[in-house]
Amino acid sequence: MDGFGPSSYGDAFADVYDRWYGDLPGLAETVEAAARLAAGGPVLELACGTGRLCLPLADRTGPVHALDSSQAMLDQLHAKAATGPHHSVVTHLADMAEFSLHDAPPFALIFVAFNSLFNLASAEAQAGCFRAVARHLAPGGRFALECVVPGDPPPGRHDAVELHTLAADRVVLRVSRQDPADQTLAGQHVEITEAGIRLRPWFLRYSTVDQLDSMAAASGLKLESRWTDWSGEAFDADAAGHVSVYRLADRAVR
Numbered sequence: 001m002d003g004f005g006p007s008s009y010g011d012a013f014a015d016v017y018d019r020w021y022g023d024l025p026g027l028a029e030t031v032e033a034a035a036r037l038a039a040g041g042p043v044l045e046l047a048c049g050t051g052r053l054c055l056p057l058a059d060r061t062g063p064v065h066a067l068d069s070s071q072a073m074l075d076q077l078h079a080k081a082a083t084g085p086h087h088s089v090v091t092h093l094a095d096m097a098e099f100s101l102h103d104a105p106p107f108a109l110i111f112v113a114f115n116s117l118f119n120l121a122s123a124e125a126q127a128g129c130f131r132a133v134a135r136h137l138a139p140g141g142r143f144a145l146e147c148v149v150p151g152d153p154p155p156g157r158h159d160a161v162e163l164h165t166l167a168a169d170r171v172v173l174r175v176s177r178q179d180p181a182d183q184t185l186a187g188q189h190v191e192i193t194e195a196g197i198r199l200r201p202w203f204l205r206y207s208t209v210d211q212l213d214s215m216a217a218a219s220g221l222k223l224e225s226r227w228t229d230w231s232g233e234a235f236d237a238d239a240a241g242h243v244s245v246y247r248l249a250d251r252a253v254r
């Protein structure tokens, strides 16, 4: 999508993110699974957004590192952290496709939730993320990612317009185009009010589980577990999503 960069999504959605997505199900299961996988070691969340996950995780485990490419999203996170005495989150403004955190410890767990890896717009960028993750993990450290399992649409582009919000003072339409050949889904949330139109663009490059496993292997990460979600239910072929946990092999390619 022309003009779409690493901070475009976050900058466009920061003001509405918690209102629209703050109540997603599975928060407690995600926090518990992350705490268990980290086993008391340092944690980094990639694409942390407004802190929906890393703030409660920090309450549960102690300090958590969190990275996002959008300062607007991190500003929302800091505003929420300032309202309570318990949160301790160290934030990093960076692109998860190629980050280097010089002042951070080797991590026991790095995780990326809610399809956020697919915000990286190409297979190359996603592979770059796996490489950066491997460089930042401690020996035996884990990388956990939560993604949708891509469906199998017929060839050709698919355009859609759906109603997202209908209220007395606004309409929000979700306009999207899927291109199965490129494995991309581009869209806009178009908010119409009497004051005017606000565009919120988004772009996803989805990968199959096999493609993710290949990227992981190329970075020295080996699949340890695959669940349908953070509750740990076993993955099967009909699952709509997956949580995959990779572990750094003894001799990682970095």
Ligand SMILES: C[S@@+](CC[C@H](N)C(=O)[O-])C[C@H]1O[C@@H](n2cnc3c(N)ncnc32)[C@H](O)[C@@H]1O
Residues within 6 Å of the ligand: 006, 007, 009, 010, 011, 046, 047, 048, 049, 050, 052, 053, 067, 068, 069, 070, 073, 094, 095, 096, 097, 112, 113, 114, 116, 119, 120
């Ligand atoms: C759908 S939100 C998810 C936020 C959070 N993971 C959650 O579950 O609530 C996607 C986040 O990814 C961030 N993001 C997009 N591209 C990124 C990139 N290249 N590097 C780091 N963060 C990125 C956006 O700024 C946004 O905060």
